[in-house]
Amino acid sequence: MATKKIIAICQSGGEFETNKDDGSLFYTGGEAYALDLDHKTQLKDFKRELAETFQFRAAALSIKYFLPGNRKTLITISKDKDLKRMVNFFKDTDQVEVFVVAEEVDVAAPNVSNMPASRSSRTTVSAAAVPSDVPVDVMQTDDAIVLDEPIETTPLGACSFSNEDRHRRAATQWENIITGVDQRFNTFAEFREALHKYSIAHGFTYKYKKNDSHRVTAKCKTEGCPWRIYASRLATTQLICIKKMNPEHTCEGATVKAGYRATRGWIGNIIKEKLKVSPNYKPKDIASDIKREYGIQLNYTQAWRAKEIAREQLQGSYKEAYSQLPFFCQNIMETNPGSLATFSTKEDSSFRRFFVSFHASISGFHQCRPLLFLDSTLLYSKYQGTLLAATAADGNDDFFPVAFAVVDEETEDNWNWFLTELKSALSTSEQITFVSDFQKGIKNSLIEIFGNECYHGYCLRSLAEKLNKDLKGQFSHDARRLMVQDFYAAAYAPKIEVFERCAENIKAISIEAYDWVIRSEPEHWANAIFGGARYNHMTSNFGQQFYGWVSEVDELPITQMVDVLRGKIMELIYRRRLESSQWVTRLTPFMEDKLQLEMSKSRSFQVALAHTSTFEVRGGESVDIVDIDHWDCSCKGWQLSGLPCCHAIAVILCLGRSLYEYCSRFFMTESYRLTYTESINPIPNVEKPERSELHEATIVTPPPTKRPPGRPKLKSAESADVIKRQLQCSKCKGLGHNKKTCYRVNGVGVEEPETPILTVLGTEEPEGSS
Structure with a gap:
């Protein structure tokens, strides 16, 4: 095919200006010249002709142009292929602008409107035709x-x-x-x-x-x-x-x-x-x-x-990180004496599980309520896995990390191992209340490992989800809302008669729901029946901030992930130790506020001595009995919270005694400071450990199962959830469909498809609960 030429219209002596509306550039002024150009033109020849036309040195020329439809970006032509590329880009376009600037003059960025006119020129190329067989x-x-x-x-x-x-x-x-x-x-x-x-x-x-x-x-x-x-x-x-x-x-x-x-x-x-x-x-x-x-x-x-x-x-390599675990565990216990760090492998030497509890966490837990929350979260690492964690509640009702583990998968056997290691780390004979999901095989492990030394409270959120999932039937939105609301009220009820009344309310809505509630072991989740002390903490995912940390670092190799979590716990301990040094109240700020609130309620009560240490407290139509020596009130608020209820406060003030003598020691500022007394020390050489021959002889390979496609579902944050409203047909008033998909044809009913129960994510806590 014959080579077709294009006409280059060259202009000199003008200047660049910027459009204030969209920032695009345009060139004004100057004199115009015409040059021949085709795809075989060499850059040096084009530069030489331009230099002769505008009296520039060819070596000093810098050539630029705009892409089609882009008046803000200048493209540089520095070699022959760039010149050919420009022609090919505009082979189907009538015109293209090329700007030529002498290099000895400082050229401003394209968005500057005062480009020197005396040392710049423009070449307008009319692309009449370009051979179609030229490669682009x-x-x-x-x-x-x-x-x-x-x-x-x-x-x-x-x-x-x-x-x-x-x-x-x-x-x-x-x-x-x-x-x-x-x-x-x-x-x-x-x-x-x-x-x-x-x-x-x-x-x-x-x-x-x-x-x-x-x-x-x-x-x-x-x-x-x-x-x-x-x-x-x-x-x-x-x-x-x-x-x-x-x-x-x-x-x-x-x-x-x-x-x-x-x-x-x-x-x-x-x-x-x-x-x-x-x-x-x-x-x-x-x-x-x-x-x-x-x-x-x-x-x-x-x-x-x-x-x-x-x-x-x-x-570093994910695989190498697993092989560093023997060194890493030993290093943790050497740098943080009193800590427990251990791991185990399968028969083929592949990773199975890793556990760590730092001495500062172990020591601090003994100053907290004997209450532990067990939960898990998936890891978004190359070899996936699951993190198991035990967190406590400190004296200010903030989460306190006690121990965590990385396991290949969440199984009953791994939970059994985790709880065994946890008991070994805590080495306490005090009865502990555990709050956890009831479906993860934790119940049998707690009985086996802790026996009568613990209480097991079920996570109320998980129970509500299972209640809605297990019940088959058709309920209106309001009926489901009331059923779950009564279920939560039954859980928080402090007295057995209130619990039974809430259960009867559920029975009035659905016999099946009532039977489910009775079979769900209320002694593990209802305040009125539960034997342990859970301080009105009803869900297992108490330490949401900790799981937030995990989600930020779960893509790291295992040793580095654990070390970053260690660093975050270390900073948390230091920060809270520093903050608590400024407190002047005997109780922690959160508990002091709760006590003051109860005190304000007690001002209108009348107190009468019933028998020695027993008092009768009247407020309006209600009458409550307070046993001051046994820290007991018939409203059960004192026993459930660990702080005197409004009735007990009325008695204590009437006796002229100090309220703080009747508050749990776990809520004292002194206990809080003791919780954060110990520090966590850094672990050197985490990324590049200097392992001995013994450590190098221990080979740990990654778990055989790699991460499946897609990101794992993250644990949802604790929130006040509601039941989503189900579709209701405006024609037949049935649930689960609209009038377009109605199963009734011309008013005659056909077999109705099963209406699925929407998943209940939880519900709001009853008013007045803590």
Whole structure:
């Protein structure tokens, strides 16, 4: 096909101005000239003709142009393929603007409107026709990058031009990363990395002829091109040296080929430094940055895999982290004497479980209420797994981490092991109340390990979910709402008669629901029947802040994840120790406020002595009996909370005694400070441990099951949940469908599909409960 020419209309002596509305640039003024141009025109010839026309030095010219539809971004033409690319970009366009600026003049960024008119010019190219068989060079840096999947590329010039043009800066620094014969490298990996960047900067593809641990030979992938390079180990040294190199290309920079590949490691190296500063660097942001800075289009999966490579380079291998567990456990107990850290493997030496409880947590728990919350959360790590945790409630009703474990999966056997280790760490004979989900096999393990030394309270939230799931039948929205509301009221009821009244309310709605409640072992969840002291804490996920920490670091290798959690607990202990040193009340601030609230209620009560230490307290129509010596009130508020109720306060004030003598010691500021007396010490060499021969002989491999596709469902935050309203048909008033999908046809009923019960996530606590 005959070569078709285009007419370049050149203008000089004008200036750039900025449109204030949209920031686009336009050029005004100057004189116009016409030049011939086609796809075979060489850049040096084009520059020479421009220099003669405008009286510039050809070597001093910098040529730029706008992409179609983009008047804000200037693209640089620095070599012949760039000039051809410009023509190809506009082969179907009538006009394109090209700006030529002398390099000795300081050129402002494109968004500056006062660009010097005397040293800049514009070339307007009327693209009459361009041969259709001319190949289009898509980009200068990477010609079809593949990371397990094809990666789309965009023109190099698509990035914004400024004094710190990122793409040009990258290309410039890599253009001379290989200098020629006698250049030395520390390793073959370093040489291959340099070769990769060099090819990106010069826009060509290559292939290996030899690539092993002794030598590397590479040639240009274009057939007939003489470019070659050969490197091998320098004699008597460990250095790698370039022995031969032919730097000449006859392929004009090598047209972009689909065979060119960028490894995940290369992208990982690019983002490694930013990932170090921003650990939560998201794959979508990685893809956006790589496209902007290097013109490479990544999809989400490719960016995610590149991040995995970069993270492993920074943090170490996931596999190596498992093998470091023997060293890690020993190091924890050496740096934090009194701590317990242990792990176990399966018969094939693969990881099974890891447990840790720091001495500061063990010591602090003995100053807290004997109340532990057991819960779990999935880990979003390479080999998934589950974190089991035991948290306590300190004197200010804040969570206090006691122990946690990482296990391959949540099973009854792993919970049994966790509770065994927990008992060994706490080494206490005091009766402990545990609050947990009732479906995880914890019940049998608690009986087996702690026996009569513990009480087991079921998580009320989990019970409400199961109640709604197990019941089959059709209930209106209001009926379901009232049923769950009565269930919660029954759980919080302090007296047996109130519990029975709430149960009867459920029975009036549904016999099935009532039977379910009776079979659900109320002695494990109803305040009126429960034998232990759970201080009105009815759900197991008390330590939501701790599980929030886990979700932030669960992508780290296991040893680093545990160490970051250790650091967060260490900071928590120090911060609370510092805060409590400023407290002036005998009770912690939260408990002091609760006591003052109860005191305000007691002012209108009348107290009468009944018998020795027993008093009768009247308030309105109610009459409550208070036994001051046994810290007992018929309203059960004193026993349930550990603080005197309003009736007890009325008696104590009447006797002229101090209220604080009748408050649980766990709520005293002194006890709170003792909780946070001990500190957690740092653990050195977590990332690069110096293991002994004994440790190296212990091999721990990752668990055999890897993470399934998709992100695991995260534990939902504790909140006041409601039952979602079910669809109701406006035609037949049935539930679970609307009039468009109504099962009634012309008023005649057909078999109605089963209406599913919506999952109950929980409900609001009854008014007045704590």
